[in-house]
Amino acid sequence: MKKNIKFNIGLDVFPRFGHEKINFLIRDMDEFSGYGYTMEKADALDGRIRKFEDLPTDEEYAGDVMIATEKKNALSAALLQKIRAVMQRVENKFGLRSAYYRKFGASALSQQTDAKLLKTTRRVARVATMYLAELQEQGLTNKHVKELKVMATDFDDSMEAQSDAIADREIGTMERTSIANEIYAEISRICDTGKGIWKDVNEAKYNDYIIYNTPGAKPEEETPEGED
Numbered sequence: 001m002k003k004n005i006k007f008n009i010g011l012d013v014f015p016r017f018g019h020e021k022i023n024f025l026i027r028d029m030d031e032f033s034g035y036g037y038t039m040e041k042a043d044a045l046d047g048r049i050r051k052f053e054d055l056p057t058d059e060e061y062a063g064d065v066m067i068a069t070e071k072k073n074a075l076s077a078a079l080l081q082k083i084r085a086v087m088q089r090v091e092n093k094f095g096l097r098s099a100y101y102r103k104f105g106a107s108a109l110s111q112q113t114d115a116k117l118l119k120t121t122r123r124v125a126r127v128a129t130m131y132l133a134e135l136q137e138q139g140l141t142n143k144h145v146k147e148l149k150v151m152a153t154d155f156d157d158s159m160e161a162q163s164d165a166i167a168d169r170e171i172g173t174m175e176r177t178s179i180a181n182e183i184y185a186e187i188s189r190i191c192d193t194g195k196g197i198w199k200d201v202n203e204a205k206y207n208d209y210i211i212y213n214t215p216g217a218k219p220e221e222e223t224p225e226g227e228d
Contacts, residue, residue: 005177007184009211011057014180017211018049021187024194024208031197037190048183055176061169068165072114072158079117079151080109083124086148089138090131103127114159121152 009017025032025042087106094100105123112120125148128135132142194209 004174004181006181007188009184011176011180014184015049015053018183018187019046021190021209022046022049024205025190028194028197028205032190032193035193035197037193045183045186048179052176052179052183055179056172058169058173058176061165061172065162065165065169068158068162072155072162075151075155075158076114076117079121079148079155082144082148082151083109083121086124086128086140086144089135089140090128093135093138100131114155118152118156118159121148121155125149125152 005011022042022045025037026039029037029039029042083106087101087104090101090104104127106120109117109120125145128140128145128148132140132145188211191209191211195206198206198209
């Protein structure tokens with residue numbers, strides 16, 4: 001999944017990176033105050049980072065997708081078994097190559113998509129109801145047909161749940177990435193300001209604002225003096 005992150009710091013270490021740079025900002029607030037920074041702004045930015053930390057991660061969303069997919073696949077397997085049991089009775093009664101068997105539309109079950117399998121399940125239940133009297137001597141009962149209809153509804157719901165989980169992951173990851181990008185842009189401005197304050201004045205403090213010192217980050221590119 002493309003996340004469109006506009007920086008080279010892993011999101012798992014991003015909050016620690018942000019808190020660290022804000023701590024440097026607070027330490028150097030006397031110098032930063034001349035550039036419009038205040039303790040209130042520092043606290044507000046730190047609060048945004050803490051809220052970011054509380055957001056569900058992509059791994060959590062991916063887990064929800066896996067859970068929904070496993071439930072759907074389990075229902076799919078149960079449906080295949082149930083339909084095959086019905087179709088064996090149809091074959092025993094009418095024959096594999098009969099028009100009656102073909103009417104159920106249950107060929108190549110294992111190759112069907114989820115949507116096709118749902119359609120086939122409902123068709124099998126509907127046609128089985130039509131020929132229930134003939135199939136009762138093969139052991140098919142109204143209870144079997146009702147169970148098939150219920151399973152079809154459950155399978156339909158599981159498909160929707162999987163789609164919802166996938167959509168939630170996409171939306172959640174997009175929102176989390178957007179928030180991270182906004183926070184990083186502000187942190188980057190703080191770091192640029194800090195480097196400007198301490199360049200050729202205090203090397204140790206200058207280095208505090210170099211972004212690539214953060215674990216998980218790639219070296220930032222220095223902009224030559226006199227260039228935008």
